[in-house]
Amino acid sequence: MKRRNGLWTLVSGDIRAKAAWLYDRDDRNACLRALFADGTAAMLLYRCMQWAGTKKLAPLEMLFNKLCVLGGGCVIGRGAEFGERFVLIHSNGVVINGAVRGGDDVRLEHQVTIGAEGGESPQLGNNVFVGAGAKILGSVHIGDDAKIGANAVVTKSVSCGATAVGVPARELPRSSGTADSDSKARGGKYIGQHGDKDSNQNP
Numbered sequence: 001m002k003r004r005n006g007l008w009t010l011v012s013g014d015i016r017a018k019a020a021w022l023y024d025r026d027d028r029n030a031c032l033r034a035l036f037a038d039g040t041a042a043m044l045l046y047r048c049m050q051w052a053g054t055k056k057l058a059p060l061e062m063l064f065n066k067l068c069v070l071g072g073g074c075v076i077g078r079g080a081e082f083g084e085r086f087v088l089i090h091s092n093g094v095v096i097n098g099a100v101r102g103g104d105d106v107r108l109e110h111q112v113t114i115g116a117e118g119g120e121s122p123q124l125g126n127n128v129f130v131g132a133g134a135k136i137l138g139s140v141h142i143g144d145d146a147k148i149g150a151n152a153v154v155t156k157s158v159s160c161g162a163t164a165v166g167v168p169a170r171e172l173p174r175s176s177g178t179a180d181s182d183s184k185a186r187g188g189k190y191i192g193q194h195g196d197k198d199s200n201q202n203p
Contacts, residue, residue, distance in 0.1 A: 007051040010084060014043050017085035021107065039110075042072025042091035046080075053078060082106050083126070090132075097121045102128070103144070113137075117155075125160065 005013075016026040019034035034040060049064035065078050074091040077098025086102070088094060090110035097116045103126035113135040114122050120139030124130075128142050131150035136142065143160030152169040162171040 005084065007047060010050075010086075011044060011047050013084045014047065014086050015040070017105065017107075018043070018087045018089075021087055021089065039072070039088035039091035042068050042074050042076070042094070043086065043088050045072055046076050046082075046086070046088075049076070049078065050081070082124075100124070106130075109134075109150070122154075 015031050015034055018037065018040060019030035020026045022034055022037060023030040045064050045068040049061050049068065052058075052061035052064055061078055065076070069075055072088075072091045074088070074094035074096075076094070076096045077100070079098035080096050080100045080102075082102040083104035083106070085105045087107040089107060093111035094108060095113045095115060097114060099116060099121035100114050100123070101121075102124035105127040106124055107128070108130045109132035111133040112130050114124075114130075115135070115137050117138030122136045122138065122140050122142065124136075124142045125144035125146065127145045128148075129146075130136065130148040131152070133151040134148045134154065135152070136148065136154040138155055140154060141157045142148065142154070143158055143162065145161040146158045147163040148154060148158070148169065149163065149165030151167070152165050153167045154164055154169040156169070158164045158169070159171060162174070164171050
């Protein structure tokens with residue numbers, strides 16, 4: 001199992017990743033702006049909850065869990081594990097089951113649900129983007145570099161590098177060319193429900 005970094009390392013990595021996502025840079029000024037951006041409070045509270053859990057400080061873990069609901073507008077279950085550079089682009093309405101496991105560079109938009117079904121919870125790989133309103137349910141695996149479109153309902157595993165859209169979600173045919181390369185380089189920003197880029201960008 002991958003060894004978890006310390007709280008400060010995880011928090012600073014998350015903030016820099018969010019700054020890079022929002023402003024295409026991670027210098028000091030961009031990080032300060034990202035610190036006060038929507039969703040960042042929930043990110044910080046989640047990391048504190050995660051830290052408290054590793055230290056077996058159950059009362060603190062529960063406190064941070066409730067503060068995440070009140071201050072961040074989202075529910076992240078105790079025990080949920082994400083790797084480095086975890087980003088909540090917007091936190092409002094996000095619900096994550098406590099048994100969910102995610103790799104590095106996971107980025108979530110608002111109203112995302114990652115939940116259990118039949119007692120089984122999803123696992124997300126590295127560099128995964130999940131669009132606004134998407135739902136990932138049950139014993140599914142989201143492969144590395146995958147993108148989940150807005151409002152998609154995912155009940156089957158998604159291949160590495162694939163883009164899944166629709167209800168129920170289906171993988172789009174693989175494409176090549178500069179447009180696809182640019183989307184991948186940008187982390188698949190703003191993938192809409194039909195696989196196109198959403199026009200509602202962050203300021």
